[in-house]
Amino acid sequence: MLFRDAFKTSTRSLTHGKMRSILTMLGIVIGIASVIILMSIGQSAQDLIINQVQSVGSNLIVVIPGTPSNGKFSPSAAEQGIVVTTLRQKDIDALEREPSIDAAAPLVSGQAEIVYGNNNKIVSYQGVTANMFVIRNLTVGKGFAFTKADVDSANHVIVIGPGLATTLFGPYVNPIDKIIRMKNISFRVVGVLAKGGTGAFGVDQGNIAIIPITIAQKQLLGISYFSTALVQANQKYDITFAESRIRFTLRQSHGITDPNKDDFNILTQADILSILGTITSVLTLFLAAIASISLIVGGIGIMNIMLVSVTERTREIGLRKAVGATNNDILQQFLIESVLLTFIGGIIGIAIGAGIVGLIYFVLSTFFSIGWVFAFPISAVILGLAVSGIAGMAFxxxxxxxxxxxxxxxxxxxx
Amino acid sequence: MIEVSDLKKEYLEEETPTRALRGVTFSIEKGEFVSVMGPSGSGKSTLLHILSFLDRPTGGSYKFQGKSIDEMTDKELAQVRNKDMGFVFQSFNLLSRLTVYDNVEIPLLYSDIPPSKRATLVEEAVRSVGLEEKLHTEAGKLSGGQKQRVAIARALVTDPNIIFADEPTGNLDSESGLQVMEILESLNDKGRTVVLVTHETQTAEFANRIIRIKDGMIESDKEIIANRHHRGNLK
Known part of the structure; x- marks a missing residue:
């Protein structure tokens, strides 16, 4: 039997039972659509995170105090809650003297309740130097960022995120020059960050409070060390060279002679992107694997209906064999039917998936002002079609x- | 054309062997019109199924056009059924949702006849049974007699040497039965071999030879002068 004839015979059988064919396809449609949506959302989330990290600048290097971890995914000492006090002002000064480095900005952080009138919120605050606003591309929407003079003089000024501003002051009150309290210390609001969603390194920029590092160290935390330092490499130098200079400078500053005994970690943007990329890829795959369970259920549905169909059409099979059909002809006809069912189901699933992904993009970018990237990976389409075809064959x-x-x-x- | 010697067929029914054919020997020449008669359960349908390659014997030998069925694979049997044999069943076995054209075309789908020649062959076959006006009618909408004529057209479309008919008038009224038998008779007149299984004497008498079967054995095998004048008494 010619493939063309087998195809025609199969399509005719499917169109004669339209409702059954549609219902049979439904499982595959849902399965493929789920896989497509999750892969696409995963890709979009990955793109969003990468964009956020990249927006900070490719020449940014993060210095975290503590013994380097063995692998990418084992947390550093600081992340494990161990207080590491090795990163100090002398290190920052040494780094700023290094020609391959433009700026070094130390950072300390903590959590505290912020109060304005009857409104309050527990927030993460960061104590930073004035150059941190430049290094991290933090845009101030209302008012201004505090200055080096504010930091040096330990002025009680604060820059808050737009979400926090709304929580404390509501939509109609201008927060600038208002006095708010944090740990019973008064701060004058000098600036509100522009809306921009989640900031670099997973910090929620909307609800952040930024104060001079001098105040944070002395009055809020009572420490003289830093929890992190952001270093901006000079564009004229290769980033790996700058990284090696930081390593050299810190070893010298800390009197380390054995490279295996470093008491700091250095993360470049490439390292962060690599870690984030791996995490989001694993998450995407994990979600796609969950979604593929519905594909298996859909496939079993197809097998079930095809078995019923074979039983119902036993006399037809007998007739076709009587007039010359071979075992392979019959096998081919039924296999084409199931592959057609899953393949068409796959195409519909991809279309529905694309539609839902588009809708998510529209809703997030229109109503939530999130810089969501519309990602519809071609690999998801190919995977969807391949999986649906293979499911048809298998089931x-x-x-x-x-x-x-x-x-x-x-x-x-x-x- | 057909040579059968000591043909046997045993079934296992609930682990009890049932002997449907107990050693049947005869031959059929090209161009003959043979009726196989016998009461229900005599083994006549089993014999027809073996002769038409729909089933294999469990003993004895069967040669079709000089070749033994034992030497042929299932695929070869399917090819012979397609090229050399035509089938007419009591229950028509049409695909009711397909048109007359599509039903008659089915054997051609499994043949090596090129698609470009199929339309002509289907139309010729349908015309030969007088149903050209129903060519694009769904088979399910036809009367019993028309359905059987479509089945005959389907049996003819590959221009087979032999036609096997299993109780072809069993589900028809006398007038339709007569029409069907006249078509089979004319096919025989044009040189085709026809093997017919029936339990109706008048239908059997369209043949020029009647093999009577009882309890899986041949009771009698007689040539008759075709009693086709009794057409009006069919049924």
Whole structure:
């Protein structure tokens, strides 16, 4: 039997039972759409995170105090809650003297309740130097960022995120020059950050409070060390060279002679992107794997319906065999039917998935002002089509085999 | 054309062997019109199924056009059924949702006849049974007699040497039955071999030879002068 004829015969069988075909396809449609949506959302989230990290600048290097961890995913000492006090002002000064480095900005952080009138919120605050606003591309929407003079003089000034501003002051009150309290210390609001969603390194920029590092160290935390330093490499130098200079400078500053005994970690943007990329890829795959369970359920549905169809059409199989169809002809016909069902289901699933992904993009970018990237990876489409085709083969082969091996005379006698 | 010697067929029914054919020997020449008669359960349908390659014997030998069925694979049997044999069943076995054209075309789908020649062959076959006006009608919408004529057209479309008919008038009224038998008779007149299984004497008498079967054995095998004048008494 020519493939063309087998295809025609199969499509005719499917169109004769339209409702059944549509319902049979439904499982595959849902399965493929789920995989497509999750892969696409995963890709978009990955792009968003990478964009956020990249927006900070490719020449940014993070210095975290503590013994380097063995692998990418084992947390550093500081992340494990161990207080590491090795990163100090002399290190920052040494780094700023290094020609391959433009600026070094130390940072300390903590959590505290912020109060204005009857409104309050527990927030993460960061104590930073004035150059941190430049290094991290933090844009101030209202008012101004505090200055080096504010930091040096330990002025009680604060820059807050737009979400925090709304929580404390509501939508109609201008927060600038208002006095708010944090740990019973008064701060004058000098600036509100522009809306921009999640900031670099996973910090929620909307609800952040930024104060001079001098105040944070002395009055809020009572420490003289830093928890992190952001270093901006000079564009004229290669980033790996700058990284090696930082390493050299800090070793010298800390009197370290054995490279295996470093008491600091250095993360470049490439390291961060690599870690984030791996995490989001694993998450995307994990979500796609969950979604693929519905594909298996859909496939079993197809197998079930095809087995019913083979039984219902036993006399037809008998007749076709009586007039010359071979086992392979019958097998081919039923296999084409199941592959067609899953393949068409796959195409519909991809279309529905694309539609939902588009809708998510529209809603997030229109109503939530999130810089969501519309990602519809071609790999997801190819995967969707391949998986649906393979599902048709895998779940159709058994019913088709059952159909093909039927004895013609038994099939003709079937009531 | 057909040579059968000591043909046997045993079934296992609930682990009890049932002997449907107990050693049947006869031959059929090209161009003959043979009726196989016998009461229900005599083994006549089993014999027809073996002769038409729908089933295999469990003993004895069967040669079709000089070749033994034992030497042929299932695929070869399917090819012979397609090229050399035509089938007419009591229950028509049409695909009711397909048109007359599509039903008659089915054997051609499994043949090596090129698609470009199919339309002509289908139309010729349908015309030969007088149903050209129903060519694009769904088979399910036809009367019983028309359905059987479509089945005959389907049996003819590959221009087979032999036509096997299993109780072709069993589900028809006398007038339709007569029409069907006249078509089979004319096919025989044009040189085709026809093997017919029936339990109706008048239908059997369209043949020029009647093999009577009882309890899986041949009771009698007689040539008759075709009693086709009894057409009006069919049924």
């Amino acid at each position: 159709g082969i058994y019913p088709a085999y059952q159909a093909g091996k039927k004895n013609p005379i038994d099939a003709l006698r079937y009531e």
